[in-house]
Amino acid sequence: MALDRQRFENARTRACAALLEARGPAGHWEGELSSSALSTATAVTALAVARRESGSLDATKAGAFDQAIDGGLRWLSEHANADGGWGDTIVSFSNISTTTLCWAAFGAAAAAGLRHRSAVEKAEAWLRERAGGTEPDRIASAIARRYGKDRTLSAPILT
Numbered sequence: 179m180a181l182d183r184q185r186f187e188n189a190r191t192r193a194c195a196a197l198l199e200a201r202g203p204a205g206h207w208e209g210e211l212s213s214s215a216l217s218t219a220t221a222v223t224a225l226a227v228a229r230r231e232s233g234s235l236d237a238t239k240a241g242a243f244d245q246a247i248d249g250g251l252r253w254l255s256e257h258a259n260a261d262g263g264w265g266d267t268i269v270s271f272s273n274i275s276t277t278t279l280c281w282a283a284f285g286a287a288a289a290a291g292l293r294h295r296s297a298v299e300k301a302e303a304w305l306r307e308r309a310g311g312t313e314p315d316r317i318a319s320a321i322a323r324r325y326g327k328d329r330t331l332s333a334p335i336l337t
Contacts, residue, residue: 215257215264216276219283222250226286247287254280255297262300263308274320275335277304281312 202208229235229243258264263272264280281301284294305312309320318336325332 213257213268214266215254215268215280216266218250218253219276219279222247222283223286225250251284251287251294254283255294258297258300262304272304274308274324275331277301278317278321279335281305
């Protein structure tokens with residue numbers, strides 16, 4: 179099928195005009211990221227590790243860490259899918275990688291994670307059903323099967 183150059187140029191011109199029209203008063207585009215269980219779990223885990231490794235903190239800094247961690251865990255608890263797992267966004271189907279990361283975030287946060295026991299138990303049930311268990315080798319095998327030879331995502335998830 180030959181490219182109709184004129185149709186292509188008309189479509190390109192309309193698309194450019196629509197994009198330029200969508201800019202805000204300051205001359206740039208505004209938007210927001212989708213709500214993401216994957217990024218929330220990653221942030222909670224990073225905060226929990228930083229909190230644990232930072233040694234003694236003054237009460238203000240410790241409280242800020244704890245508040246951010248608990249807020250993230252609360253968000254994860256409130257946005258789990260009905261099946262007990264999580265997808266990449268709040269409208270995504272549950273998947274092995276994001277569910278594993280969310281489940282791990284509750285574990286990384288230790289005591290704070292205990293306040294969300296119901297979410298943790300549902301995630302464990304989801305993982306047992308899809309990975310055959312919650313043991314590291316079973317989860318690692320399930321994630322490796324999901325991504326095959328492409329280690330781009332499986333390596334950081336398993337780390």
